[in-house]
Amino acid sequence: MFRAGKYTNIDDSGWSLTVPSGINDEGQIVGYVSNYPAFSGFLYDVQAQTFTELNYPGATTTFANGINDAGDIVGYYTIEEAATKGFELVGSTYTEISVSFLTQAYGITSVGAVVGVAEQSYQYNFGFYDAKSKNLNLPAGFTLTAVNPEGTVLAGIFMSRPGQYTGWVYRNKKYIFISFPGSTETLAYGINRGDEIVGWFVDSSDNVHGFRWEPPSDASPR
């Protein structure tokens, strides 16, 4: 975790891989851990420094991707390499989100609206709320990876051709592309209440770096 120029290690020592995927304003971090080939989700509380493993009941693998300020968590799970399904975890209760054969939930707003990616014969981006789902009809090549807490700004990845990626953000009813200066590829994965974006980029020497993008201070209100 990076804040004000300082790095804090949140690895849990029992795992060979720890990937934090989301954080809320209460200092709760979700992500996934692995001792290959098993994957489990996790919830880490920065204040209490507690690490809780998350496993969808009966699942082979569980990935936690997003958390809102109420502590509601979304992600996806697999069972025996069969279908991949999304889930929402509220308190201690898991609820399946099954939009199609392959469903992955990536973000959740303050009121519990979920966004993610689904695949049937083609991949599309969905919104899910109150047990109803909707195809968000993003333009071709756009994959949604994040939603802000208010549900008014989205971010993700645009694939212009196989293997060629650019980040994007949708705010003020416009798409703008996020490309770290001098990068060959930029991918956007997280967004906060201030519309700041994080992700990673590949430089001209094929090295991978994280980044944070802050919108211009004179940006019009959304």
Added chain:
Amino acid sequence: MNFRAAFFSVGVLFVFVAAVQSRAYAQGTYTQIDVPGARSTYCLGIDTKGGLCRVVCGRLGR
């Protein structure tokens, strides 16, 4: 609260069908983040609390 109101209070959900008219690149400020000692850094989440944002990142290599 209905689906639309819950989801996108400004109606974002229903304007995605609009095509991307031109490839406009973002103004604003970019900051590079490298976890010390890591070969690669991947940032996936950011909070808002307190004005000094916390960014969570994964890493490869040490």
